[in-house]
Amino acid sequence: MTNTSDNALWMSGNEAIALGAFEAGVKVASGYPGTPSTEIMENLSTYEGVYTEWAPNEKVGLEVAIGACFAGVRALATMKHVGVNVAADPLFTASYTGVCGGLVLVSADDPEMHSSQNEQDNRNYAFAAKLPMFEPSDPMEAKEMLKTAFELSEELDTPVMLRITTRVAHVKGVVSRGEKTVSHASCGISKVPSKLVMLPSIARKRREVVEERMAKCRELVETAAFNRVDAGDTKRGFITSGVSYLYVKEAFPEATVLKLGMCWPLPERMIRAFAAAVDELYIIEELDPFLETHIKAMGISCHGKDLIPTMGELNTAIVRQAIEPGSAKELFAPVELPPRPPNMCAGCPHRGIFFNLSRMKVFVSGDIGCYTLGFLPPLSAMDACVCMGASVPMAHGMAKALGADAHNKIVSVIGDSTFVHSGITGLINTVYNNSASTLIILDNRITAMTGQQQNPASGMTIKGEPAHALDIEALCRAVGVKHVYVINPHDVVETRRVLKEAVELTEASVVISRAPCVLLPEMKLRKPVSYFTNQDNCVGCMSCIRLGCPAISWTTFAEGEAERRGYKKTQKGISKIDEIVCNDCGQCASLCKFKAITRKEE
Amino acid sequence: MESTGNILFSGVGGQGILLASEITAYSLLQAGYDAKKSEVHGMAQRGGSVTAQLRYGKKVWSPLIEPGCADIQVAFEMMEAVRYITSLHKGSTVIVNTQRILPPAVATGQTAYPERILDQLTALGVRVVQVDAFDLACEVGEGRTANVVMVGALSVFLPVAASIYEEVIATRVPQRFREVNLKAFQAGRKAGTKEV
Numbered sequence: 001m002t003n004t005s006d007n008a009l010w011m012s013g014n015e016a017i018a019l020g021a022f023e024a025g026v027k028v029a030s031g032y033p034g035t036p037s038t039e040i041m042e043n044l045s046t047y048e049g050v051y052t053e054w055a056p057n058e059k060v061g062l063e064v065a066i067g068a069c070f071a072g073v074r075a076l077a078t079m080k081h082v083g084v085n086v087a088a089d090p091l092f093t094a095s096y097t098g099v100c101g102g103l104v105l106v107s108a109d110d111p112e113m114h115s116s117q118n119e120q121d122n123r124n125y126a127f128a129a130k131l132p133m134f135e136p137s138d139p140m141e142a143k144e145m146l147k148t149a150f151e152l153s154e155e156l157d158t159p160v161m162l163r164i165t166t167r168v169a170h171v172k173g174v175v176s177r178g179e180k181t182v183s184h185a186s187c188g189i190s191k192v193p194s195k196l197v198m199l200p201s202i203a204r205k206r207r208e209v210v211e212e213r214m215a216k217c218r219e220l221v222e223t224a225a226f227n228r229v230d231a232g233d234t235k236r237g238f239i240t241s242g243v244s245y246l247y248v249k250e251a252f253p254e255a256t257v258l259k260l261g262m263c264w265p266l267p268e269r270m271i272r273a274f275a276a277a278v279d280e281l282y283i284i285e286e287l288d289p290f291l292e293t294h295i296k297a298m299g300i301s302c303h304g305k306d307l308i309p310t311m312g313e314l315n316t317a318i319v320r321q322a323i324e325p326g327s328a329k330e331l332f333a334p335v336e337l338p339p340r341p342p343n344m345c346a347g348c349p350h351r352g353i354f355f356n357l358s359r360m361k362v363f364v365s366g367d368i369g370c371y372t373l374g375f376l377p378p379l380s381a382m383d384a385c386v387c388m389g390a391s392v393p394m395a396h397g398m399a400k401a402l403g404a405d406a407h408n409k410i411v412s413v414i415g416d417s418t419f420v421h422s423g424i425t426g427l428i429n430t431v432y433n434n435s436a437s438t439l440i441i442l443d444n445r446i447t448a449m450t451g452q453q454q455n456p457a458s459g460m461t462i463k464g465e466p467a468h469a470l471d472i473e474a475l476c477r478a479v480g481v482k483h484v485y486v487i488n489p490h491d492v493v494e495t496r497r498v499l500k501e502a503v504e505l506t507e508a509s510v511v512i513s514r515a516p517c518v519l520l521p522e523m524k525l526r527k528p529v530s531y532f533t534n535q536d537n538c539v540g541c542m543s544c545i546r547l548g549c550p551a552i553s554w555t556t557f558a559e560g561e562a563e564r565r566g567y568k569k570t571q572k573g574i575s576k577i578d579e580i581v582c583n584d585c586g587q588c589a590s591l592c593k594f595k596a597i598t599r600k601e602e
Numbered sequence: 603m604e605s606t607g608n609i610l611f612s613g614v615g616g617q618g619i620l621l622a623s624e625i626t627a628y629s630l631l632q633a634g635y636d637a638k639k640s641e642v643h644g645m646a647q648r649g650g651s652v653t654a655q656l657r658y659g660k661k662v663w664s665p666l667i668e669p670g671c672a673d674i675q676v677a678f679e680m681m682e683a684v685r686y687i688t689s690l691h692k693g694s695t696v697i698v699n700t701q702r703i704l705p706p707a708v709a710t711g712q713t714a715y716p717e718r719i720l721d722q723l724t725a726l727g728v729r730v731v732q733v734d735a736f737d738l739a740c741e742v743g744e745g746r747t748a749n750v751v752m753v754g755a756l757s758v759f760l761p762v763a764a765s766i767y768e769e770v771i772a773t774r775v776p777q778r779f780r781e782v783n784l785k786a787f788q789a790g791r792k793a794g795t796k797e798v
Contacts, residue, residue, distance in 0.1 A: 010631060035643055114642045138638070138665075171665040172627065172639040243665075250663040317668040329670040331688045332726055337681055338713050340614065340705040342650035378710060451643065545710050550649055553704050554711035573711060 011175040013139040013168040017078075017106060018043035019175070020143035024102070024150040025182045026050055026076045028068035030061040032421065033450035034080030035115035036169035037108035041078050042453070045462045054453055054462050057388070057421040058083035062105060063090050066159075069103040070196060072185040074150050081109040081122045082387065086422070088125070094159045095129045096206040097196050098213070101185040102153035102160075104146060109165045111286045112313040115449075117368065117387060119312070121287035126161055126264035127294075130210050132217050133161040133264045134226070135242040139173045145261060147181060148226065154184045156213050156220075163263070165286065167243045167313065218265045226261025227270060236323070237278025239271065239291060239302075244284045244314055251320035266294055275300045282307070282323060286314050344373050346551040347583025349515035350442055352489030353413070355547055355587070356496045357381040362411045362503060363398065367391035367423070369415035370449045370517075371442050378548045382413070389414070389422025392430060392439055399435040407436035408503045414439065417447035417455040420470060424479070430508050431480035438502045438509045441472060442489075444517040452519060476510045483509035490515055492590045518583045530582035530600050531589055533575055537596035540571040544588035544597060551581035552588060606659035608667040609756070610689050613678025614703045615652050618749030621774075622676070623654040625753050626760070628770045630658040633762040640665040651682055676756050678735075678749065679703050684719050692727035696720075697755050697794065699735035699748060731755065731797040738789045744779070747786035754790020764791060 011019065017040045021029060029052045031041045045052040055061035058079040068075035079087060084107045091105065107125070110116040126133035134149050136142040142164060149160040194202055221227055233254045240248050241260040248257055258274045260266070275281050275295075283292040283304035292304030307322040308314070321328040344351050354374035357364050358381040366372060366382035367390065375382035384394060395412035402409070414423045419441050427439060447453040454460045459469030476484045483505055487498050495513070502509040516523055530551075545554050556573040563569050577588070577597070589597040611623045623639060630637045641654040655667045669688050675696045677683030683698040690696070698720065707713045720730050733755045735748040742751075750771070757767050768784060775783045 008631075010628065010637075038643075166642065167640060167665055170641055170643055172637075173662075173665070174631070174636065246663045246665070313666075315666045315668060316664045329668070329691070331670045332690060333687075335684050335687055335719075335722055337685055337716060337719075338705045338707040340649075340651040340681070340685075342615070343706060345649065377706075542711075548706060548710065550706070550709070553709040556711050 009175045009177065010172055011139050012039060012170055012172045013136070013142045013164055014039035014170070015043050016139035016143040016175045017146055017162070017164070018047065019177070020146035021076050022047040022050060023143070023178050023180050024147045025074050025180060026150075027073035027101075027187075028065065029053070029076040029078070030055045030064035031078035032056070032058045032061050032083055033447050033453040034083050034108070035450055036110055036164075036166045037078050037080045037083070037106065038450045038453065039169075040106060041462065044076075052462050054447075054455060056456050058087040059090060062087040062094075065103055065105070066090055066094050069099045069101045071100070071189065072183070072187040073101040074183045075101060075103050076106065077104075078106045079108070080116065081107055081120055082116060082118065084122055084125055086388070091125070091159070092129045093198050095131050096198055096203055096210055098157035098206075098209065099153055099159060100190070101183045101187070102150035104149045104153060104160050104162055106146075106162045106164065108169050109163060111165055114166055117385070119287060121290060122163055123263050123290045124288065126163075127290075130214055131159055131161050131264070132156070132262060133163055134261060135163050135263045136168055136261070137243055137245045138168060139171060140175045141261070142168055143175055144178070145226065147178065150183075151181070156217055157209075158213050158217075163242070165243055214265060218268070221262055221265060221267040222269050224262070227267050228259055228261075229274060230257040230259060232256035234278045236280050236282060237274060238282050238284055239274065239295065240284040241291065242286070244286055244319070247314050247316045247319045248284050250316045252323070260291070263291065266291070268298055271295060271298065272300065275302070284308060284314070284319055287311075341376055342373060343376065343548065343550055344370060345518050345583065346549050346581045347518040347585040349444055349489045349513065349517070349585070350374060351379070351547055351549065352492050352495050352587050353440060353442060353513050354379040354381040355492060356499055357411065357413075359496075360499065360503070362409055365391045365395040365398065365410065365412040367412075367414040367418050369418055369442075371413060371415055374413070378546055388418055389426055392423050392426030395437040395439070396426065396430045396433065396435045399437045400433075407506055410437045411503060412437060412439045414441055415448070416441060416443040416445065416457045416472065419472070420456050424475065427476065427481070427510070428479045436506050436508060438499075438505070438511060440499075440511045440513055443472060443512050443514045446517050446520055448517045448519065452517070472512055481508050481510045483507060484512065485509070486512045486514055488515055489513040490585045490587050490590070492587050518585070526584070529584045530579040531577050531584065531586065531597050532579055532600055533577050534596050534598055535574050535576070537594045538574045539568070539594050539596070540573050540575075541594070542575070543591045543593070544575050547587055547591070549588065551578045551583070552576070553578065606657050606662055607760075608672045608674070609656040609658075610667055610672040610675045610686060611654040611656065611678070612675060612682040612686050613652060614682065615649050617678040618746070619652060619654055619678060622749040622753050623656050625750070625767065625770055625774060626756060627656055628774065629757075629762045629767045630760070632766045632770060635659060636662045638662045638665040651685055653686065674756065674759055676752055678752060680719055681705070681716065683730075684722060687723070690723070690728055693729070695729045695731060695759055696723055697731045697733060697752065697759070699752055700732050701736050701748070731794060733790065733793045735790065738793060739786055742782055742785040742789050744782045744786070747783055750783045750786040751790035751793070754787040754792075755794035757787070757791055758794035
């Protein structure tokens with residue numbers, strides 16, 4: 001966030017939502033990091049007068065926000081699309097209780113799966129949970145709609161969802177400051193069991209309230225300013241929402257467009273009138289035919305997913321080509337290049353674990369985090385990855401399916417933050433239902449993949465203030481794991497010994513691999529010390545190369561070069577460490593048997 | 603300017619692409635343009651190939667550059683100048699930092715770094731402007747300002763006065779790095795000017 005003039009700011013969608021939450025007078029905000037949602041809470045934590053926190057998972061985050069709104073303040077929960085699955089249980093029932101202070105849930109969806117395991121379309125949640133949902137197109141709208149969402153939440157006594165996508169969350173645009181608003185509710189305890197205690201008898205009554213509220217909302221959206229028609233040529237009419245609106249405006253600037261600021265509930269009369277006024281109606285939306293299905297259910301015929309892809313992101317060219325085939329530009333042919341996939345950082349503690357796992361004959365049940373990159377070559381040491389926390393129960397399920405002989409063939413791997421998020425219950429199940437698999441907890445003291453967020457095990461709050469740090473060893477013992485090891489993954493050889501011992505046990509075991517993420521500020525502030533290759537001693541065995549560390553590279557000798565440079569005739573090449581990239585972990589040195597890798601002395 | 607200008611930044615995670623695209627965006631805004639910038643965070647950042655898309659004009663709708671429509675690409679690494687070739691068109695300008703960062707398959711000796719790779723762009727009618735950004739940055743006293751050298755080289759091709767960039771750098775960069783970044787910008791601008 002930086003001022004470009006007095007009132008015009010240049011902000012990402014996520015920064016704008018944080019500003020919107022501040023302007024809306026949000027008092028309590030909770031969430032779990034997840035791309036592309038993370039920066040909302042990070043930014044909001046810098047504003048005065050707003051309590052913010054990282055919750056251990058999205059369900060807890062939403063429940064915190066529900067509690068805060070019951071106490072009569074405006075509350076916000078933020079998460080990525082798949083996080084809403086975790087929070088779905090409280091979400092569907094909060095729809096029945098309604099709110100006291102306003103309550104908004106931001107769902108940040110990731111079409112194209114830039115940083116996600118699926119591209120589910122969370123507009124379906126609004127329909128399923130019977131909640132109003134806003135869908136902004138750009139950062140400025142995201143801020144304004146969040147504020148409107150709080151007003152509406154209190155007016156209609158309902159939680160409201162704000163759905164953004166990667167191209168709103170991580171797009172920067174011009175945003176202006178607005179007026180501060182306040183909650184219409186008052187902060188305090190008021191006991192209203194007929195609204196807040198969802199026993200069947202009460203829930204049945206609230207179920208009716210949900211229908212009345214949605215009927216009221218359907219009326220309201222017919223005239224609300226956020227649903228609007230851009231006048232234009234009526235030969236083609238487009239109905240669209242979210243970022244797709246921008247692609248339509250750019251591809252067909254002359255056409256008339258019905259822009260829906262809220263994608264649920266739909267303004268049926270408005271849609272009918274628009275459909276009647278145009279020759280041909282097109283519904284332009286990313287992912288599912290959500291608007292299309294509901295518009296077709298009104299008995300309105302239109303084009304939609306017969307032309308527009310159901311997978312991945314849209315862009316201007318895709319929209320134009322779908323409506324006007326043959327309009328696509330002829331492009332230069334792609335050039336084949338060595339790929340440059342993301343990789344674990346130089347000095348990443350996870351590498352020491354995955355290097356060893358790649359050399360053990362085990363099935364690695366993996367999880368969500370930086371360490372999912374352990375899947376990539378040359379380590380290629382992850383065999384399954386489904387969702388947050390799944391590694392532990394999946395390993396247990398495999399162990400039960402395969403029987404006692406498999407006790408030394410299955411390992412699960414999970415990060416510290418993911419373990420706290422939803423790995424603990426899986427471990428309880430493993431012990432309770434007695435399987436012998438080994439769980440490796442990669443404790444790097446932070447939630448790394450999303451950009452260094454604190455968690456209950458890192459000993460700090462979102463604001464960097466000291467907090468209780470969860471004792472992972474004690475927790476594992478408390479749930480009944482008898483064999484708990486703590487290792488330093490940078491000592492590759494000792495790590496191998498411990499892993500082998502743990503895997504051979506016939507009872508459940510946990511190996512805690514503990515070393516801080518190299519991207520932590522305190523790690524970056526260390527005096528730079530690096531390793532270097534004493535190339536005279538290098539025999540070209542490639543042991544260090546197999547780590548796949550970005551600091552280590554291989555040079556293949558040209559014919560006769562080995563002899564010329566005084567190496568054995570058969571030597572194929574030598575390794576080199578880039579001392580600028582090296583992060584001083586020493587994993588390569590612990591593997592080198594020829595004293596070719598030495599720590600540079602301070 | 604009626605149509606929308608499209609600038610693609612490409613490089614390797616950690617090269618300072620974010621700051622370079624931010625300085626450029628602020629300068630365009632300061633010069634009175636609307637602008638939108640799109641980038642991807644998370645998984646894509648860990649040492650992989652990264653891009654940022656910056657669009658500017660009177661009114662910018664889409665935050666994404668259409669395939670074949672990038673007018674200028676600023677590549678922070680040689681191979682990353684060619685990876686996004688489908689974004690370019692005949693007459694595009696590619697400003698490339700002639701630095702090589704080895705991708706995993708090259709670093710582990712499985713394949714070689716492609717030779718004379720920029721020729722593929724020139725052969726298609728793309729103008730290639732080569733900048734030794736790292737060397738120029740070292741000459742001004744700080745290798746880490748290579749990204750600002752690239753901003754300087756890019757500035758020659760954009761309708762924004764140098765004084766505006768300098769003002770943006772002066773307000774955006776912490777005081778103790780201000781001087782060296784201004785020098786880096788000027789060195790880049792000089793390198794770019796030679797090519798116009």
